[in-house]
Amino acid sequence: MLHINNNTLKFEFPEIHREAVCNISLHRTTAVARQSVTSLVNEGIIPLFHIDDYSKDLPLRLLKRGGVIAPAEKEQPLYIKLSGNYPFALKIGVGKINAVSGCPWSEHLNADNQDYLVTPPQSSFAGYHEGNGRFHQFVVTALGKGATIEEQVAGTADIGGIQIIAYPMKRTAYEDYCRNCTRLSLASPASSSELGIAKGDLIAQKIATDTYGSGVWEMDSSSRCFVHLLEKSAFRKITGRDKYGHPAKIFSLDRWRRANGR
Amino acid sequence: MATYGDVVRQCREELQVKDRSYSLRQVALRIGVQPTYLSKIERGEFPPPSEKVIRQLAEELNQDPDVMLAMAGKISSDLLDVIVKRPRLMADLIRQVKEMPDDAVVRIVREVRDGDW
Numbered sequence: 001m002l003h004i005n006n007n008t009l010k011f012e013f014p015e016i017h018r019e020a021v022c023n024i025s026l027h028r029t030t031a032v033a034r035q036s037v038t039s040l041v042n043e044g045i046i047p048l049f050h051i052d053d054y055s056k057d058l059p060l061r062l063l064k065r066g067g068v069i070a071p072a073e074k075e076q077p078l079y080i081k082l083s084g085n086y087p088f089a090l091k092i093g094v095g096k097i098n099a100v101s102g103c104p105w106s107e108h109l110n111a112d113n114q115d116y117l118v119t120p121p122q123s124s125f126a127g128y129h130e131g132n133g134r135f136h137q138f139v140v141t142a143l144g145k146g147a148t149i150e151e152q153v154a155g156t157a158d159i160g161g162i163q164i165i166a167y168p169m170k171r172t173a174y175e176d177y178c179r180n181c182t183r184l185s186l187a188s189p190a191s192s193s194e195l196g197i198a199k200g201d202l203i204a205q206k207i208a209t210d211t212y213g214s215g216v217w218e219m220d221s222s223s224r225c226f227v228h229l230l231e232k233s234a235f236r237k238i239t240g241r242d243k244y245g246h247p248a249k250i251f252s253l254d255r256w257r258r259a260n261g262r
Numbered sequence: 263m264a265t266y267g268d269v270v271r272q273c274r275e276e277l278q279v280k281d282r283s284y285s286l287r288q289v290a291l292r293i294g295v296q297p298t299y300l301s302k303i304e305r306g307e308f309p310p311p312s313e314k315v316i317r318q319l320a321e322e323l324n325q326d327p328d329v330m331l332a333m334a335g336k337i338s339s340d341l342l343d344v345i346v347k348r349p350r351l352m353a354d355l356i357r358q359v360k361e362m363p364d365d366a367v368v369r370i371v372r373e374v375r376d377g378d379w
Contacts, residue, residue: 002376005328006326014365067376159379224376225374225376
């Protein structure tokens with residue numbers, strides 16, 4: 001099951017194991033050109049709300065996807081924080097482009113050319129992998145203006161947002177894992193309010209290799225979530241909420257375009 | 263029974279074994295308090311800090327903020343808001359579920375609906 005707790009997506013699989021919990025949250029940050037993601041500044045968690053709570057003010061196309069809505073600002077860098085002790089394999093999409101592999105979206109795990117994150121040990125994910133170890137920081141941008149990863153890779157502006165699928169480790173594999181390790185205790189055009197993810201500056205992101213082995217993931221029990229990113233003013237109009245937090249320092253996409261000759 | 267300060271120190275020191283940036287001084291600087299203040303909180307010489315600092319510490323130490331607030335004898339302000347808005351309903355709900363086993367409570371938690379995408 002999947003629910004929202006403290007603005008965090010909590011993926012739980014009590015039917016597999018009582019400890020099978022993975023927490024995923026989105027955080028605003030600053031641009032960290034060519035720096036390690038360990039130097040990311042947490043400028044605040046991005047709040048999440050059930051999309052169904054605002055069904056009368058949102059287009060059917062978005063409602064059909066279910067999931068949650070999150071307010072965001074254009075040109076805002078963000079990162080995804082992962083936490084939990086139980087091992088999970090996670091697929092992360094940006095506009096249904098796999099952010100780990102740079103390939104079009106698919107729901108199965110590709111272990112040969114690892115296209116998913118493994119947490120633990122992975123604790124954060126901040127950039128889109130365009131190949132050859134080159135990661136671009138996630139930066140929110142308008143959908144439909146040609147700047148999103150989805151538009152640059154797939155040539156369409158239909159999806160936007162962030163997609164997540166969580167696969168827990170099989171119970172038997174987890175029990176083996178516990179024995180062998182010590183853990184810490186602890187289709188219509190996009191509206192102007194819809195946002196997607198663009199490529200920001202290059203960052204030093206590492207993807208933890210799946211050392212558990214691809215056979216340990218419970219492929220029959222996954223849970224997924226569509227995170228709709230909505231422009232802040234539209235979000236305020238739809239939800240009536242103004243509790244958003246202070247805008248972080250804005251990364252200039254224009255500056256990045258100039259620097260990269262685009 | 264471990265106090266709030268004990269738990270903070272234990273979590274921080276476990277992280278420090280693997281990563282030296284979890285020294286008392288560096289953690290204090292990252293959450294914006296004086297190292298001496300954090301030290302006194304860890305040793306129980308000062309009462310638990312404000313909700314804001316508890317949340318920052320929880321995030322820094324990869325702990326659940328609600329659990330850390332509860333250990334400090336506090337309730338999250340967003341939960342208080344929820345109760346204040348519908349006091350009778352929420353008080354009734356909390357009393358109803360107080361004896362329920364965890365798995366039964368989990369079943370009444372609202373799920374995020376998945377759709378077509």
